[in-house]
Every structure is written in C-alpha cells, then in structure tokens.
Amino acid sequence: MASITLDSLTKSYGQTEVLHHIQGEIQHGEFIVIVGPSGCGKSTLLRMVAGLETVTSGQVSIGDKVINDLEPADRDIAMVFQNYALYPHMSVEQNMAYGLKIRKFPKAEIKRRVEQAADILEIRDYLKRKPRQLSGGQRQRVAMGRAIVRDPQVFLFDEPLSNLDAKLRVQMRLEIRKLQRRLGVTSIYVTHDQVEAMTLGDRLMVLNGGYVEQFGTPIEVYEKPASVFVAGFIGSPSMNFISAQASKGQLTLPDGTTLASNTSANGPVTLGMRPEHLKQHGSGPIQLEVDLPEQLGATTLVHGRISGTELPITASLNGIHAASSGDVLRFDAPVEQMHIFDAQTGKRIE
Amino acid sequence: MLSLQIRGDNIIFASPTSFAGSDDPMLKHVHFNKVLLPVLLVAPQILITLVFFMWPAGQALYQSFLIEDAFGLSREFVWFENFQYLWHDEIYLQTFWRTAVFSALVAMLAMSIALILAGFAERVIKGAGAYRTLLIWPYAVAPVLAGALWVFMFNPTLGIFPFLLEKINIDWNHYLNGTQAMGLVVAAAAWKQIAYNFLFYLAAMQSIPKSVVEAAAIDGAGPLRRFWTITLPLVSPTTFFLLVINIVYAFFDTFGIIHAVTQGGPANATTILVYKVYSDGFVGLDLGGSAAQSVVLMFIVILMTVIQFRYVEKKVEY
Amino acid sequence: MVETRPFLTFVTHLVLILGVVMIALPIWITFVAASHDDIRMTQAPIPMLPGGFFWENFKRTLFGSGLAGNEITPVWRMLFNSLVMALAIAGGKIVISLLSAFAIVYFKFPFRMGFFWMIFLTLMLPVEVRILPTFEVVANLGLLNSYWGLSIPLIASATATFMFRQVFLTIPDEMLESARIDGAGPMRFFWDILIPLSRTNIAALFVILFIYGWNQYLWPLLITTDSDMTTIVVSIKQMLEAAEQSPQWNIIMMTAMLAMLPPIIVVIAMQKLFVQGLTETDK
Numbered sequence: 033m034a035s036i037t038l039d040s041l042t043k044s045y046g047q048t049e050v051l052h053h054i055q056g057e058i059q060h061g062e063f064i065v066i067v068g069p070s071g072c073g074k075s076t077l078l079r080m081v082a083g084l085e086t087v088t089s090g091q092v093s094i095g096d097k098v099i100n101d102l103e104p105a106d107r108d109i110a111m112v113f114q115n116y117a118l119y120p121h122m123s124v125e126q127n128m129a130y131g132l133k134i135r136k137f138p139k140a141e142i143k144r145r146v147e148q149a150a151d152i153l154e155i156r157d158y159l160k161r162k163p164r165q166l167s168g169g170q171r172q173r174v175a176m177g178r179a180i181v182r183d184p185q186v187f188l189f190d191e192p193l194s195n196l197d198a199k200l201r202v203q204m205r206l207e208i209r210k211l212q213r214r215l216g217v218t219s220i221y222v223t224h225d226q227v228e229a230m231t232l233g234d235r236l237m238v239l240n241g242g243y244v245e246q247f248g249t250p251i252e253v254y255e256k257p258a259s260v261f262v263a264g265f266i267g268s269p270s271m272n273f274i275s276a277q278a279s280k281g282q283l284t285l286p287d288g289t290t291l292a293s294n295t296s297a298n299g300p301v302t303l304g305m306r307p308e309h310l311k312q313h314g315s316g317p318i319q320l321e322v323d324l325p326e327q328l329g330a331t332t333l334v335h336g337r338i339s340g341t342e343l344p345i346t347a348s349l350n351g352i353h354a355a356s357s358g359d360v361l362r363f364d365a366p367v368e369q370m371h372i373f374d375a376q377t378g379k380r381i382e
Numbered sequence: 383m384l385s386l387q388i389r390g391d392n393i394i395f396a397s398p399t400s401f402a403g404s405d406d407p408m409l410k411h412v413h414f415n416k417v418l419l420p421v422l423l424v425a426p427q428i429l430i431t432l433v434f435f436m437w438p439a440g441q442a443l444y445q446s447f448l449i450e451d452a453f454g455l456s457r458e459f460v461w462f463e464n465f466q467y468l469w470h471d472e473i474y475l476q477t478f479w480r481t482a483v484f485s486a487l488v489a490m491l492a493m494s495i496a497l498i499l500a501g502f503a504e505r506v507i508k509g510a511g512a513y514r515t516l517l518i519w520p521y522a523v524a525p526v527l528a529g530a531l532w533v534f535m536f537n538p539t540l541g542i543f544p545f546l547l548e549k550i551n552i553d554w555n556h557y558l559n560g561t562q563a564m565g566l567v568v569a570a571a572a573w574k575q576i577a578y579n580f581l582f583y584l585a586a587m588q589s590i591p592k593s594v595v596e597a598a599a600i601d602g603a604g605p606l607r608r609f610w611t612i613t614l615p616l617v618s619p620t621t622f623f624l625l626v627i628n629i630v631y632a633f634f635d636t637f638g639i640i641h642a643v644t645q646g647g648p649a650n651a652t653t654i655l656v657y658k659v660y661s662d663g664f665v666g667l668d669l670g671g672s673a674a675q676s677v678v679l680m681f682i683v684i685l686m687t688v689i690q691f692r693y694v695e696k697k698v699e700y
Numbered sequence: 701m702v703e704t705r706p707f708l709t710f711v712t713h714l715v716l717i718l719g720v721v722m723i724a725l726p727i728w729i730t731f732v733a734a735s736h737d738d739i740r741m742t743q744a745p746i747p748m749l750p751g752g753f754f755w756e757n758f759k760r761t762l763f764g765s766g767l768a769g770n771e772i773t774p775v776w777r778m779l780f781n782s783l784v785m786a787l788a789i790a791g792g793k794i795v796i797s798l799l800s801a802f803a804i805v806y807f808k809f810p811f812r813m814g815f816f817w818m819i820f821l822t823l824m825l826p827v828e829v830r831i832l833p834t835f836e837v838v839a840n841l842g843l844l845n846s847y848w849g850l851s852i853p854l855i856a857s858a859t860a861t862f863m864f865r866q867v868f869l870t871i872p873d874e875m876l877e878s879a880r881i882d883g884a885g886p887m888r889f890f891w892d893i894l895i896p897l898s899r900t901n902i903a904a905l906f907v908i909l910f911i912y913g914w915n916q917y918l919w920p921l922l923i924t925t926d927s928d929m930t931t932i933v934v935s936i937k938q939m940l941e942a943a944e945q946s947p948q949w950n951i952i953m954m955t956a957m958l959a960m961l962p963p964i965i966v967v968i969a970m971q972k973l974f975v976q977g978l979t980e981t982d983k
Contacts, residue, residue, distance in 0.1 A: 084877050117874030120895040130892070131882035181896035413876075420807035424815050427800040434821045434834055441833035457814050499719040502712045515968060516720045517977075519727070524915035524933045530940055531726040534733065534949060542729065576723065581975055589829050592795035605708060617954050633709040638917040642937050657723035660918070663832045672832060680830075 034094055034108075034185035035060050036081065041090035043076055045243075051077055051091065051242045055274040061216045061277075063209070065233030067223055069265070073242045074222045075190055076373055081220060082111050082188050090307040090346070094185060094337060107133075110179035115195060116171045118178075120164040124150075128178045149180040169200045176208070180215070186213070187219040193228065216353040226266050230254070238262050256371075260378035263304050263371055267334060272310075272345045275375060276303045283372075288340045289317050291365050295372045297381045304371035307333065307348040317366040325355045334361065439680070445673035463523035473650065475676070481654040481681035484568065485632035491572035493624055496579030501609055503580075504587040514584065521577040525635055529642030556644065563644045565650050570643060571636045577667070580626050586620040588612060622652025630686055633679075657678055725958070733953035734758075741949040753950065761954040775955055778932040782914055783889075783962070785931060789913030790906050797860030798898070803889055805868040806876070819858045824910075826911035835922055845926040854919060860905055867901045868894065904977025907970045911963045931958040 036058040043051040051073045058064050066074040076302040079085040082266045083094055091098050099107050112133075118127050120219065126147055132142045150156040165170055179187055190207070193201045211230055212219050223229055227234050230250045238245040238253065238261075246258035257263035268350035276291075278281040278301045283291045285303075296302070300334075310318065319339035326333040330355040335346050339360055347363060357363060372381045414420075446464055448457050468474045503513050521529070536543050536556060544554035556563040590613065598608045610700035639655050640646060646661060654660070659679065663672030704879050729748075733741060736751035747931075803809070804816055834853055843849030871894070879889045920931045930938075936959060939952045967974055 082877075082881065084880070104877075104881045109881065112883050113874045113878065115872065115874060117878040119875065119878070119893060121899075130879075130884075134883040134888065250773065276894070413808050416886065417806060417809050419886060420803035420809040420812075423803035423807075424800040426796045427819060427856070427861065428753060428815055430796070430852060431818055431822050434853040434856045435830070436818070436835060438830045438833035438837055441836070442830050445833070465909075478864075495719070499716065502719075504717045505708075505712050506716065513716050513720065514975075515971060517723055518971070519964045519967060520723055522911050522915075523960050524963075526917045526933055526937055527915075527956050527960055528726075530936050530952070533940065534953065535726060535729055537949075540742070540746050540949065541744055544746065573723070573726065577977075582977060585975070638915075642915070642940060660831065664922070669832065676830060676832070688715040692814055 036218060037091070037093045038077075038081075038222070038246075039091040040317060041080065041091070041092060042079070042088045043073070043080060043085065044088045049081075049088075049242065054244055056244070056247055058218060058220070060218055063212050063219045063232060063234045063254045064237060065221045065223060065229040065235075066237045066239055067226060067229035067233075068239035070224055072239045073225075074239050077239070078087075078188055078190055078220055078222045081186070083107050090349050091377065102116060109186040109188055110184040111190065112175045112179050112187055116163070116175040116189040116192075118174055121162055122257065123160050123162055124155065124166070124174050124177075127163070127174060128181050129353045131159060131178070131182050145181045145328040146177075147178040152180065152214075153177050161177050169204065171205055172196060176211070177203055180211075185218065187217050189219065189221040189283070191223055192221075193223075195227075197228060201228075203365065208232065222274075225278060226268065230266070236266075238265065240265075255381065257304075258380050259316040260302055260304070260373045263373070267306055269307050269346055269348060271304045271306050274303045274305075274338070274343055274345070276301055278372070283370075285318075285338065286339055286343060289338075290320075291317055291370075293370055293372065295368050295370075295381060297372060298373075300375035301381065302375050303377070304373060306345045307364055309366060310347040310363040311366060312347070312349060313364040314362060316362040318345070318363040318365055320347060320361045322355045322359045322361065324357065326355065327352060336361075355358070386562070403496055423489045442673045442676045442680070445669055446677045447670075448673075449670045453635070464680075466672045467671065468674055474510070477650070477653055477658050479653075480635065480652075482637075483656055484564070484571075484590070484652075485629045487568045488575065488636070489625060489628035489634040491568065492628055493579050493621070494577035495572070495574045496624075497621075500580050500583035500587055501613065504586055504613075505605075513605060514581075517580050518577045520574050521581075525571075525574060525575060526638030526640060526642045528570050528574040529567075531641035532546050532573070532639075532644045536566055560648055561653050563648060567640055567643050570639050571632060574639075575628060575631055579628070582620050582624055584619060587618040590616050607671055608694070626686055627688060633682065655682075701746045725828050730957055730960075734957050736950050738948055738950060746949070755945065757950050757954045759957065761951055773927045773930060774887040775838035775934075775935070775958060777928065777980055778835065778930055778935050779958060779962075781847075781929060782933065782959070784847050784911050785850045785916065785920065786913035788847060788963075789916075790909035792851060792855035793860045793909050794902060794905060796855060797858075797864050797901075798895070801861050801868055802894060805865055806886070819861055822856060822858045831918060831922065837924055843927045844923050847929075849923050850916075850929070850931075851913070854913065860909065863901065863905060864898065867898050873899055873904050901972070901977065904973040907966055907974040908977055910966055914920060914963045935959075 037055040038054050041051060041334075042049060054077060056064075066335050068074045070148060076085055080087055082277075083099070087100045092100055094107065094109075104304065115226075118132065122130065127144045128146045128149060132145065137145075146159070146364060149253040150159055153176060155170060155173045155177060156295075158166060158170060158174075163174065175192065188312065192208070193204055196204060205228055214251060221228075221232055223232075230253075233250060235249050235254050237247045240261050246253055246262045246366075248256075253262060253266050257266060257271075260273065264273070274285055276283075278293070278295055278297045278299060281293055281295060282296075283293050283295070283301070283303055284301070285291065291303075310320075320336045321339045322334055322336040324335045326335065330351070332349045332351070332355070333346060334349060334353070334355055336346070337343055338345055347361070373379060374381055418652075434503065447459055447461055449460050449463065461620060498582065503510055503517075506513060535541050538544050538555040538557065541554075547554045554562060556566045594616075595608060595612060598612050603611060633654070634656055636654070640652055640654065640657050644652040645655050655675065656679065659672050659675045662668045662675065666672075732747055736747055737753045737756075740747065740751060763774060763776060767917055782894075800815075801818065804812060838844060838849045838970035839855060841849075842845075843852070855981050875893055876889060876898070879893055884892060915933060916931070917933055918938075921928075921934045921937070924930050924934065932955070936952070936956055939955060
C-alpha cells in the first residue's frame with residue numbers, strides 16, 4: 033500500500049531551517065495538494081519526498097518503508113516538473129520509454145506501456161515528434177505520460193500547470209484529476225494557485241514559512257480556516273479582516289459598531305468575514321462606504337471602507353449592482369459565517 | 383552571463399563573475415555525491431597538465447635561475463642574474479620594443495581592415511553569406527603557410543610584387559632590407575588574422591538591434607555618420623576583446639610566419655620575443671637565458687589574461 | 701540596409717570585392733604557381749594565369765618525394781601524419797575535456813577547486829613559452845618521433861574544458877533530476893543526456909581544434925627528427941630552405957595547397973557550426 037508518512041520532517045540549509053517538523057499522513061490513493069505562497073518551502077518538501085533534496089531530520093516513508101536515504105530511482109515515484117524537463121533530443125516515445133529502458137524492461141512491454149499511456153493521454157499521433165515540435169499542452173501530456181508508464185506508487189507534481197495559459201490550465205486541471213481517479217495512484221501536487229488547490233485536492237496542506245498551517249479537506253479549509261493566514265490565502269476575493277474587541281459573546285468594531293456573535297473569547301480578536309457572506313440588508317450593522325465597484329458580470333465586488341474609518345472592506349453581491357463612489361451600503365454579518373481569530377497568534381478561536 | 387572566446391588553443395574569459403569569488407557558483411545546485419568517479423574523470427586531464435604543463439613551466443622557472451654551459455657539463459644557481467642580464471641586454475630590449483611595434487602594427491592593420499569589411503558586409507542583405515565564406519578561409523591557413531605564400535609573392539627575383547614595384551622604382555629585397563622584411567611579416571600576419579576579426583565584428587554588428595540604426599537614420603544621420611556614432615561605439619567591447627586577442631596572436635602565433643619568411647633577419651630586424659626564446663634556446667643553446675625569457679613571456683601572457691578577464695565584458699546595454 | 705541608394709550599394713559591393721581579392725590573391729597565386737612546369741616557374745615575372753601542369757604537379761607532389769633530388773618522405777605520408785595529429789589532438793581534447801568538465805560541474809569532491817585552478821593555469825601557458833622544458837619531458841619519455849609525442853602535449857589545454865563547462869551549466873537542473881528519477885546513474889546520464897545535448901558544441905569545437913592541430917608548427921618541427929614523422933605544414937619550411945638553392949616553386953606551392961586544403965575544406969563545409977562555436981557567447 034502506498035501511503036506516505038511525513039514524520040517531523042525538517043530541512044535546513046546551513047543554519048537556516050526552512051521546513052519545521054512537518055507532520056502528515058497520506059492515505060493510499062489520496063490526492064494531496066501542498067499549497068502556499070512562493071518561498072514557503074512547498075517545492076522543497078516535494079523534492080524531499082522525491083529524493084532530490086536530502087532530509088535534515090525526521091522521516092519520510094512510503095508504505096512501511098523509510099525512504100530517507102534511497103536514491104530517487106529506488107523510491108518508486110514519478111515526477112512531473114514545472115518546465116516538464118523533457119529530454120530535448122529524444123522523441124516523445126523515447127522520453128516516455130527512457131526510465132523503463134534503464135530498468136531493463138523487455139522491449140515489447142515498453143512498447144505496450146508507452147502506447148497505452150499515449151492512448152490515455154491522446155498523444156498517440158505525436159509519438160515520433162521531438163518535444164520542441166509540441167505545444168505547451170502537448171508537452172505537459174508527454175511529461176504526464178512519462179510518469180504514467182512507470183506505473184509508480186506515487187505521483188509527484190511540481191506546479192505542472194504554471195507554464196500554460198489560463199484556459200488550458202483549467203482543462204488540464206480537470207484531466208489530471210480524472211486521470212488520478214482512474215489510476216488511483218497516491219499523488220502529491222504542489223501549487224501556489226488556490227483555485228487549483230481547492231479543485232484538485234482530496235486534502236490540502238497549507239504551508240507558510242515552513243510550517244503547516246492547516247491540513248484538511250478543501251471544505252474544511254474554506255469553512256474553518258485554522259489561522260488568519262489560511263483564511264486570507266484560500267478564497268477569492270480574500271476574506272475581510274477587522275480587529276475587534278470581544279466580550280460576553282459580543283464584538284465591538286473600531287467604529288463602535290457592535291455585532292452579535294457566538295464566540296466565548298474575551299479581549300482583542302480578529303474578525304474574519306468572507307465578502308460573499310456579507311448580506312446586504314437595509315438596517316444591517318456594518319456600513320460600507322463605497323470607493324470602487326468592480327462589475328464582474330455574475331457578481332459585483334464592492335470595495336470600500338467601514339464608514340467613518342479607513343478600515344478596508346469588500347463585499348461580493350450577486351448580479352449587477354449600480355453602486356457609485358461615496359454611497360453607503362449596509363450589511364448583516366451572519367453569526368455562523370464569522371471567523372474569530374486570536375489577535376496575537378492568528379489562530380482560530382471556536 | 384559568461385562569454386568565452388577561443389583563440390586557437392587559448393581561451394579568454396570575458397566575465398569576472400564566471401567563477402571568481404563567492405561560494406561556488408560553478409557547481410550545479412543538484413549534483414552527484416561521489417568521490418572516486420569524479421577523480422577518475424578529471425584524472426586524464428590533470429595527469430597531462432601536470433606532466434606537460436606544470437612540470438615544464440616549473441622547469442622553465444627553475445632554469446631561469448641557472449647558468450649552464452652549452453654542453454650541460456656545469457650549472458650554477460645564480461638567482462636573478464639571467465633576468466638582470468636581460469634587463470641590461472641591448473639586443474633583448476630592442477627585441478622587446480620591436481615586438482611591441484610589430485604587435486601594434488599587426489593588430490591595427492588586421493582590425494581596421496576587418497572593421498571596414500564587416501561594416502560593408504553588414505549592409506549587404508543578399509550575398510552576405512557568400513562574402514563571409516570568401517573572407518574567412520585564411521583563418522584555416524597555418525601561419526607558416528601564410529608565410530610561405532607571402533614570401534613567394536615577394537620573392538626578390540621571381541615574385542610578382544617586386545616585379546611590379548620595380549616599375550615604380552622601388553627595389554624590393556626583404557633579405558637585405560630590414561624595414562621591408564618587417565613590412566612583409568606584418569602584412570602576412572595581418573592577412574591571416576583579418577578573417578578572425580571580421581567574424582567577430584560581423585557578429586557584433588549583426589547583434590545591434592535594427593531599430594537603433596533606423597532611429598538614427600530617422601534622426602537624419604547618414605550611413606557614414608551612423609557608422610561612427612552608432613556602430614563603432616556599440617561594438618567597442620568587441621574591439622577591446624579583439625585588441626587583446628590580436629596582440630596575443632602577434633606575440634605567439636606568428637612564430638611560423640617569421641620562421642618561414644625571414645628567420646628573424648636580416649640582422650634581427652624581425653626577431654620578436656617568441657622567436658628569440660626559440661633561437662637562443664634551440665639554436666644558441668643558452669638555456670638559462672632562454673628560460674628567463676620564457677618566464678618573462680609567461681608573465682606577459684598572465685598579464686594579458688588578467689586584463690582580458692577584468693575589463694572586457696562591459697556589455698553594452700541596448 | 702536603411703537606405704536603398706544604388707550608389708551606396710555599388711560602393712558596398714566594390715569594397716567587399718576588393719577585400720575578397722586581397723584575401724584571395726595569395727591563394728590564387730599559389731594555385732597558379734602550382735599549375736605550371738618547372739621551367740616556367742624560374743622565369744620572372746611569374747604567371748598570373750593558370751597553366752596546364754596542375755594534375756601532373758599534383759601527382760608528382762603527392763606520390764613522388766616532393767622536390768626533385770631531395771630524398772624526403774612522400775607528401776601523402778606527411779598529409780597522413782598531419783591528419784593523425786590533427787584528429788588525435790581534436791579528439792583527445794574533446795574527450796578529456798568532456799570528462800573533466802562533467803566532473804567539475806556535476807560532482808562535489810575534494811580538491812575540486814584545486815583541479816579547476818590547475819586547468820585554468822594551463823590557459824595561460826601557450827606551448828611556445830614553455831617549449832624547451834616540454835621538449836625535454838617528451839624526450840625523456842621517449843616520445844620523440846611518435847604520434848603520441850606529436851599530440852599528447854598539445855591535448856593538455858583548458859580550452860575545451862571551459863567551453864563544455866559553460867555548456868553544461870546552461871543545461872537545466874531538471875534534466876539531471878528527471879534522469880535520476882528515471883534511474884540513470886552518473887555515466888548513463890553523461891552518455892544519454894549530456895553528450896547528445898552538447899552535440900552541436902562538440903562539432904563546433906571539433907572544427908576549431910582540428911584546424912589548431914593541423915596547423916601546429918613549432919612543436920612538430922622540434923620533436924620530429926625522423927622525416928617519416930614530419931607533418932605537411934613543417935615540410936613547407938624545409939622546402940623553402942631547399943628552394944634557396946634550386947627553386948621548384950610549382951612543387952612547393954602545390955605542397956602548400958595540399959597543406960591548406962583540408963582545414964579550408966573543414967572551415968567552409970562546417971562554416972555555420974564553426975562561426976557559431978567561435979563567436980557565440982551564450983546560448
């Protein structure tokens with residue numbers, strides 16, 4: 033069984049620790065997305081699983097086997113690189129067959145596997161071509177094909193879609209997901225794109241500054257973000273954050289507005305509200321003074337400030353709204369969609 | 383960005399960032415961690431380097447401190463006496479200046495002709511390739527052959543040029559006239575080097591964006607003026623690079639030309655430093671003196687490499 | 701060309717044609733001289749148009765002993781010596797340089813930088829300045845008058861090592877990572893990935909080094925005392941010396957042509973690669 037265990041995994045470059053005691057269990061067949069801003073250590077983590085970076089301390093295991101010191105080739109993994117890393121002097125077919133050839137597979141078996149993978153990925157017509165004769169999307173498929181033919185226990189994806197244009201990205205995203213379901217291979221996928229993360233992952237590992245902020249399903253991460261960072265990173269447009277004073281279940285905003293809530297916290301907190309959860313209501317407590325409406329067609333984003341303050345706030349309204357600069361709109365803040373975070377640590381308070 | 387150019391066997395670095403200083407920019411971030419294999423891989427080169435480069439260079443240095451008689455029967459360690467002797471040797475000092483003049487003439491002649499030809503070739507759209515093909519072949523001609531060709535053309539009794547020169551009352555005999563001899567080796571040396579310079583100038587000019595030249599034309603600059611005010615300044619890094627290369631060429635690679643054309647004569651009129659190392663060492667058997675001259679030459683080479691290394695690659699920003 | 705002034709175009713071609721004439725004149729004269737008989741070539745002024753003895757001179761030179769009355773090695777033998785030397789130098793340099801560049805770029809090992817600097821030092825020492833002691837070393841090793849002695853001391857230079865190092869540094873890291881995941885060990889990676897990716901550079905460098913090897917003069921002059929081992933380039937000088945007594949310029953110039961031809965053919969045939977190898981700064 034190809035479960036993956038990350039046990040207190042740490043990476044340092046000299047004195048600088050870049051990944052801090054990463055902990056995680058990945059089930060067989062699961063699709064895990066590691067997501068975070070650039071420099072958070074997500075690629076390093078993936079490369080440690082691949083064996084391209086050494087492990088400073090802690091353990092990586094696949095199944096029951098600790099693989100810390102195994103060569104990448106001996107880990108039974110396949111990897112899809114950001115720039116595809118196709119061998120430019122080999123044809124598509126040779127690219128896909130290379131790993132099998134080195135492992136001394138019989139010729140007939142190599143041919144069978146390459147053709148099967150080519151069929152799955154619909155690249156059969158390009159088998160004789162060189163990578164430079166292919167479009168970005170086709171190269172992407174070849175890179176995936178190279179991973180598939182090996183029939184590995186684990187797929188590793190390092191931002192594989194970031195070199196494609198937006199439309200192709202959406203299409204390939206779906207295909208990767210379908211392919212992974214079909215093959216049932218345990219997969220780790222690294223991206224900085226939160227939409228990719230939400231749509232692809234069975235679970236997301238949100239990484240920030242070398243720490244795991246949260247490890248959970250997309251819905252959990254969206255509905256119950258574990259920290260201010262996760263709350264701000266996941267979801268588009270970003271969540272609004274307003275510092276507030278909590279006491280006896282009530283929140284007092286800097287402009288004096290009081291909101292009902294179900295929090296048990298007392299003292300300074302950060303209130304988070306997603307723009308799509310603010311309900312427009314004629315007598316709502318939150319007053320938004322409009323700076324700029326953005327018409328997106330299906331929704332209208334209203335950017336503004338809480339009246340009488342400089343605190344920025346954004347609301348998302350369904351359909352087209354003719355709001356103009358200076359207008360004041362009033363909103364309700366539904367209790368069940370409030371997120372309360374500790375003002376100091378940024379951690380979620382239930 | 384590193385740029386590197388090849389001059390025959392020699393290579394000159396153009397960018398100081400290539401490997402000097404810092405941590406270890408020349409190692410791949412991803413690399414193999416093996417010890418025996420890489421040592422085996424570098425072994426052939428290191429072995430040959432040690433046996434045929436380091437050891438002989440060390441020997442040259444050592445011998446430059448010795449005085450040895452012609453039969454190798456006695457030798458004496460004399461510290462810097464050989465160098466002091468060179469310093470006071472009129473003939474050596476003259477050779478030094480002659481080499482400088484020779485190099486300057488060769489470099490100027492070869493570079494200016496190449497610059498002019500490249501300037502015109504760059505204007506040609508159709509047939510530029512044909513001109514290039516017709517202009518590059520002297521690069522492939524060995525220096526000694528270049529010498530043979532020129533010595534034949536200027537053979538005092540048979541050559542075509544002495545015959546023509548006679549009609550305008552110039553009596554050509556480079557076997558007797560030192561100035562004529564010098565002129566001949568300079569011409570042969572420059573002729574061979576034009577091809578190389580032409581290639582570099584042409585490449586440099588072709589890399590100037592068309593829009594810059596067109597902008598100058600719209601500003602009202604004519605072709606000649608554009609050449610002086612746009613092209614020439616923009617190829618100046620190439621000019622500097624070629625200057626060093628040409629001087630190094632004139633210093634060392636012209637041995638074959640001189641050996642074929644004049645053998646350093648008449649009366650040493652065309653003896654340059656490299657030729658003197660050879661003639662004093664192999665012909666005159668003055669080993670200590672020849673070795674000291676070698677050491678001086680090594681320092682000149684090192685100096686030129688350093689100059690090249692430090693100043694060349696001031697890339698022009700477009 | 702920004703303007704299309706006919707006069708300017710005329711001047712351009714005029715200058716270029718003059719340049720071509722100037723460059724080609726010595727070679728034309730060589731060709732003409734090689735196509736006349738012995739007697740014509742002793743009469744001034746020498747001809748400027750080809751004569752009818754080209755093939756006869758060609759056969760006499762290539763298969764005879766070159767100059768009449770001078771019992772030296774046939775020219776084809778010297779051409780062969782030159783070819784062996786040029787191929788050995790070019791091939792040897794490329795092989796040892798590929799290996800050492802691979803080691804320096806892709807491995808971390810003790811004294812790596814020490815090796816690197818040692819190779820760099822060899823850049824600074826053209827064979828001409830260390831000629832005497834190198835000669836002694838080769839003599840002591842018993843390599844005088846051998847193909848080994850002709851080629852090996854010239855193989856040791858850093859040119860190709862630096863160029864390949866540069867080429868390898870531009871190959872993306874992912875190539876190695878990908879190959880490692882595919883299970884390729886260092887030498888397999890070297891053969892399957894690095895060599896094919898450097899093919900153009902190898903070819904370009906081969907042209908440059910072949911010419912360098914073919915055109916060697918001082919070194920073969922010193923270490924070949926046996927005339928059977930002489931190279932064609934060296935033999936020209938010996939013929940010139942002989943010419944001072946009995947000029948046979950038609951044969952000398954034919955020999956010169958034969959000596960020039962192989963490198964010229966290589967340069968022209970592989971012009972594109974050669975120019976790229978010579979002037980390309982970064983890929």
